[in-house]
Amino acid sequence: MNQVVLNEPLSQISLLFVSGAMAFIAIALVVFSFQLAKLSSDQSVDSSKLSNLEKLGFWALGLGTLVLTVGVVMRGIAAGRVPWANMYEFSISAALLILMVYLTALKIKDIRYIATFISGFVLVILFAAVSIFYVEVKTLMPALDSYWLVIHVVVAILASSFFAIAAGFHIAYLVKNSGFGKKVMNLFPDLDQLERLAYRFNIVGFVLWSFTLIAGAIWAERAWHRYWGWDTKEVWTFIIWVLYAGYLHAMATRGWRGSKAAWLGVIAFSAVIFNFTIVNLFFKGLHVYSGL
Numbered sequence: 001m002n003q004v005v006l007n008e009p010l011s012q013i014s015l016l017f018v019s020g021a022m023a024f025i026a027i028a029l030v031v032f033s034f035q036l037a038k039l040s041s042d043q044s045v046d047s048s049k050l051s052n053l054e055k056l057g058f059w060a061l062g063l064g065t066l067v068l069t070v071g072v073v074m075r076g077i078a079a080g081r082v083p084w085a086n087m088y089e090f091s092i093s094a095a096l097l098i099l100m101v102y103l104t105a106l107k108i109k110d111i112r113y114i115a116t117f118i119s120g121f122v123l124v125i126l127f128a129a130v131s132i133f134y135v136e137v138k139t140l141m142p143a144l145d146s147y148w149l150v151i152h153v154v155v156a157i158l159a160s161s162f163f164a165i166a167a168g169f170h171i172a173y174l175v176k177n178s179g180f181g182k183k184v185m186n187l188f189p190d191l192d193q194l195e196r197l198a199y200r201f202n203i204v205g206f207v208l209w210s211f212t213l214i215a216g217a218i219w220a221e222r223a224w225h226r227y228w229g230w231d232t233k234e235v236w237t238f239i240i241w242v243l244y245a246g247y248l249h250a251m252a253t254r255g256w257r258g259s260k261a262a263w264l265g266v267i268a269f270s271a272v273i274f275n276f277t278i279v280n281l282f283f284k285g286l287h288v289y290s291g292l
Contacts, residue, residue: 006137010078015130017071018092022126024064029119031057036116040183054112061119065099068126072096079137084153086138087280091129093154095122097161105165111197113188114168121164148219156212160272162205163244167269169198170262177259195258198265199251206244213241232283236275243268 035053072092076083083089102118105111140149173194176185188194216237217227228234247264250256 014074021068159208166201
C-alpha cells in the first residue's frame with residue numbers, strides 16, 4: 001500500500017478558500033434578505049421577475065459555491081483521500097452539496113424564495129466548520145480505509161442536502177400558515193405548492209438515506225464482521241429513517257397533511273442535525289468520527 005503524504009500547508013490554503021466562500025455566501029444572504037424586505041415594503045413590485053438585486057445575490061452564491069468547491073478539492077488533495085473523514089470535512093462537503101443541489105434545482109423549478117434560508121443555513125454550517133470542527137489533515141483509521149467511505153458517506157451527505165432543502169420548504173409552510181410576517185410570506189407560493197415541493201425533496205432524500213443505511217450495514221460487516229451492532233450512530237441513522245418513512249407514509253396513505261406533516265418534517269431534519277452534531281461530539285461508539 002502506498003504511503004499517503006499529508007500536506008497541512010495546502011490544507012491551510014484550503015481553509016482560506018472556505019473562508020472566502022463564506023464571505024461570498026454572507027453577501028448573498030444580506031442581498032436576499034434586503035430583497036425580501038424591499039418586496040414586503042413595496043407590494044407593487046413584480047416578484048415573479050428576477051430583479052437586479054436577486055441577480056447579484058445569485059452571482060454571489062454561485063461564486064461562493066465555486067470557491068468552496070476549490071477549498072473542498074484542495075482539502076482532499078492535502079489529505080490524499082476523499083475529504084469527508086471527520087466533522088470538518090463532512091461539514092464543508094455537506095455545505096457544498098446543499099448549494100449544488102439547490103442551484104441545480106433552481107434551473108428546473110423557481111424556488112428563489114428559500115434562497116435566504118439556504119444561504120443562511122450553509123453559512124452556519126461553514127462557520128461551525130472553521131471555528132469549531134477544524135482539525136489538521138490526518139490519515140484514516142483502519143475501519144475508514146475502504147472504498148465504502150466514498151460510497152456510504154457521499155450518499156449520506158447527498159441525502160442530508162435534499163432533507164435540508166425540504167426543511168426550508170417546511171419552515172416556509174409553517175411561517176406562512178401561522179400568519180407571521182404576512183407581507184413577506186405573501187411573496188411565497190401557496191401552502192399546497194410548498195407542501196408538494198417539500199414532499200418531493202424528502203422522497204429523494206429518503207431513497208438516498210435508505211441506501212446509506214444499507215451501505216453502512218455492508219461496510220460494518222466488512223470492517224467489524226457484523227451488519228448491525230446497535231452502535232449509537234447506527235441507532236440514530238435508523239431513527240432518522242423511521243421518522244422520514246413515517247412522514248412519507250402519513251402523507252401518501254393517511255392524508256396527514258398541513259402543519260402536522262410540516263412539523264414532522266422539521267423534527268426529522270432536526271434528528272439529522274442531532275445525529276451529526278450531538279452524537280458525534282458527546283456519544284461514544286465505533287461510528288463517531290468527529291476528529292476532535
